[in-house]
Amino acid sequence: MNASDLFAAVTKYSRGIIAVLLVLTVLVGAGAPMVEQSSSLDQFQSDSTAAQKLDYIESNFASGDQNQTTVQLIVRDENGNVLSKGAMVETLQLQQALRNNATVNRTLANETPTAGVANIVATVAIRQEQATELRKQGAQLQRKRADLNATVGNLSDLLNRTREIQREYDRLNRSRQRGEVNNSTYRQRANRLESQFREVRSRADRLLTDQQTGRFVRLVGQTRTLQGNLDALNASLAANEINRSTYAERAAQIRQQFRQVYERGLPGVLRGEFASLRESGKQLRQQRQQLQNASAPTLEEQIQQLQSMNESEVESTVSTVLSEGGSGPSSRAFAFMPTSYDPGSTQANATMLVVFQTQQGQTVQSMASSTIVESQTAIQDIAKQQLDREVLVFGSGIISEETEQSMADSIAIVGPMALVFVVLTLVIAYRDLLDILLGVFGIVAVLVWTFGFMGWFDITFNQIFIAVPVLLIGLSIDYAIHVFMRHREERAEHEGESVRQGMSVALASVGVALVWVTATTVIGFMSNLVSPLPPIQDFGIVSSVGILAALIVFGGLIPALKVEIDGYLEARGYDRKKRAFGTGGGALGSMLSVGAVAARKAPFVVIALTLVLSAGGAYGATQVDTSFSQTDFLAEDPPNWMKDLPEPFAPGTYTAKANLEYVNENFLRQDSQAQILVEGGVATPQALDKLEQAEQTAAQKEDVVVVLSNGEPQIRSPLSVMERVAARNESFNETLAAADTDGDGVPDRNVEKVFDKLFEVAPQEAKGVISRQDGEYEAARMVVSVKGGASSSTVTAEMRDIAANIQGGGLTATATGQPIVFEIVQKQLLDTVIQSLLITLGATFAFLMIAYRLAHGSATLGAITLLPVAFSVSWILGTMYLLGMPFNVLTGMITSLTVGLGVAYSIHLSERYTMELGRRGTVREAMRESVTGTGGALLGSAATTVGGFGVLVFAILPALQQFGIITALTIIYAFLASVLVLPSLLTLWTRYLGPDEAGAAEPNAAVASGRTEVSED
Known part of the structure; x- marks a missing residue:
């Protein structure tokens, strides 16, 4: 046909x-x-090596971030100060409101639901007060120890005086035996010496309790006996009744007994006080250790802390936290500040609050679930209600919602317009x-x-x-x-x-x-x-x-x-x-x-x-x-004429793109990261040396790597994690120091033992940068925060150069991450x-x-x-x-x-x-x-x-x-x-x-x- x-x-x-x-x-x-x-x-990603390695990271590095998404809230006040006491209290109260909201709360991460500068300032203030209290207790213990040592010193003086009196008493007895003094003189002198013995007892009574005096009296008796034995031994030597060898042996025994009296006996008089002092010292050390390892104070405690402080105290703490060269929590505070912030300043017109949410195994770039979308929409509404200041809310749920809304709005506007245009054209053509x-x-x-x-x-x-x-x-x-x-x-x-x-x-x-x-x-x-x-x-x-x-x-x-x-x-x-x-x-x-x-x-x-x-x-x-x-x-936000269209054609409001651009220009993007995956024998000094060189190289890539306002690049690796854990954990610090013989911060021996200890004391942080399977260390990763607006081609080229320098010596290094997959x-x-x-x-x-x-x-x-x-x-x-x-x-x-x-x-x-x-x-x-x-x-x-x-x-x-x-x-x-x-x-x-x-x-x-x-x- x-x-x-x-x-x-x-x-x-x-x-x-x-x-x-x-x-x-x-x-x-x-x-x-x-x-x-x-x-x-994610649907646009093909099965590339970088994508495969990114999947490997999400499956094998159990840091928790692969099941998390973040919401960044930018609090802005162009004419005010977001670091003031009132502003930070409001920010903490906003966090409390988010946790109290059922829609938001069900998505929050368990360990650290929210984080911002206000949390760090309040925590540091609490820790400072706790540290001050511990210093006071330490000073009190030092004074007690000094008082006890002074008492022991006084008792030692009394024992010395006892020995002196006993020597005179022994000489008096020998003089009487030789007939050098008569009985009347002997009794006078003996009575005087006994009076001196009583004076020693009286002085001890003034220093000691009855029980302690009894212990001291026993020591006095031991001292008099030992001194008498020593005097008799000296007299025997002088009379040639014993040879010098026998003398030296017996004299050494007596001196050893004297040392026991002084070193053990005298403190033993105050044994209860010394035991109490030791127990107090032990408790103080435990409190200090607990303070080092303490979890963050609750939001209620943080709010109460800031409310209890005056403006000058808050400013002082802010200046301390955000001072250049700060360590611990202070160094992390800069991640919440604009990259243009002046370190040490107590004034800023913008800061960032991060909300951490679980998203049931979905990656950051995946389409957010309806739960995440609902929660982030709720976060946006609560933030605008709670704060008088301008709030920009940026997160995967907001992006997903706006993207799908824009698709629906586009169809609602374009579909009828296309059909109307076609009909009008057909009217002209067909008539x-x-x-x-x-x-x-x-x-x-x-x-x-x-x-x-x-x-x-x-x-x-x-x-x-x-x-x-x-x-x-x-x-x-x-x-x-x-x-x-x-x-x-x-x-x-x-x-x-x-x-x-x-x-x-x-x-x-x-x-x-x-x-x-x-x-x-x-x-x-x-x-x-x-x-x-x-x-x-x-x-x-x-x-x-x-x-x-x-x-x-x-x-x-x-x-x-x-x-x-x-x-x-x-x-x-x-x-x-x-x-x-x-x-x-x-x-x-x-x-x-x-x-x-x-x-x-x-x-x-x-x-x-x-x-x-x-x-x-x-x-x-x-x-x-x-x-x-x-x-x-x-x-982008549609023009006003579109917003004036009747329902259901009127489009919604769109802020995600403008917010994204603002975050890219002024803040650290939580979801903008490149990663270097290192596979092979990572538990070796050579591997760690290469990682250190890679970190140093990455830190110099200022065109793509985020450098905070304190001058520190945002790079996370096994080395940075070990340094952070060592700063707060004494036992790991000892293990790390023992493995670092040249003191450069990089272990040069027993790397496996260092990794084992790291997994023991900080397992979650260790799992974030080191992959361990069946006891074998098979991979490590370096996470580099890159600028949100950086060219993906530049990021890819720079990261691949870094990976190439790690490659070799039994190691395989691959550059991956969202920017590289997008490139x-x-x-x-x-x-x-x-x-x-x-x-x-x-x-x-x-x-x-x-x-x-x-x-x-x-x-x-x-x-x-x-x-x-x-x-x-x-x-x-x-x-x-x-x-x-x-x-x-x-x-x-x-x-x-x-x-x-x-x-x-x-x-x-x-x-x-x-x-x-x-x-x-x-x-x-x-x-x-x-x-x-x-x-x-x-x-x-x-x-x-x-x-x-x-x-x-x-x-x-x-x-x-x-x-x-x-x-x-x-x-x-x-x-x-x-x-x-x-x-x-x-x-x-x-x-x-x-x-x-x-x-x-x-x-x-x-x-x-x-x-x-x-x-x-």
């Missing part, structure tokens, strides 16, 4: 065609409600209500088929699919215009021809062109399958299905409906003959004839000018940038542009040459038909360069779209020309009839398509606005190329390679006469 027979079947079996296609429309359309929506950027209604019905049917296909095949509706309805509206109406206008022309030329006969001839004459247009357009869209980005692949598939649906609907259903309806009306006396748009002369006909006139008078001049213009466009094409970033999908997507977008263009041009070129060879006996006619499209590709790319438009996920498809859409105009004109050439006999008449007949239909279809895409300029999404502008220009260029350039190319083809030279076969009689007999039935 040839094409004529196939299209004749549409008119012959019109009622059956209507029934079958309506049933299919219902069945396929049943899938439309199953279409899901997503605004996630017939029935044809307009049939066209609109056909568009709806095509959309039903397309979205039904998406639902049945589980294809998610994302940002770039907003262009699909507009695309299909424009292309579908093109089919209708060509069929209806050709039908009108046929009936106008042949008086008395029935509706059914006219439609049969119209479909036979334009049907092949429609099939070829569909095939080439599908080739253009399907070329996107070479893209490694899944959404672009899906876009190509869905668009191709939509175009096929358009061919079925407007090549079958709508013509069948028109045959039945027009036949019914004419049978009842209504005249359904209408004049085709662009025919009948007039200004429009003259305008459309410009290309035909130029082709007759100066075809070479037209082609020369076209080549010059195309060469300029080709140069501009090489200068077009590529972009893939979050801001591509963030809407890979950008390169893949550029590859998609080039590859899809080459594939589309190549496949379309081959298809047209084969098709025209089979249909008209001239393969060169296929090449000639494609040439204007190739020219228009260079024009549109040059225009993108002049307008400063980059290739993004939407505009990156413009080359394949230009070929796919643009070739339709050339095919229709070429087909009409070859047909008219056989019917009219001369090139001049054939060209004039083609450009005024088909050219009018082309103008109508171009107008509707341009209008359909042009309304995308009113979309909320910036990428859609760009896509609408550039696609509308693509249609204009394709139309101009077909009616201005193609006539000259066809003229030269006819002159040098036409039917006679190419040996083309004569058209068959049916086509030549434009008649195909079809029965009324």
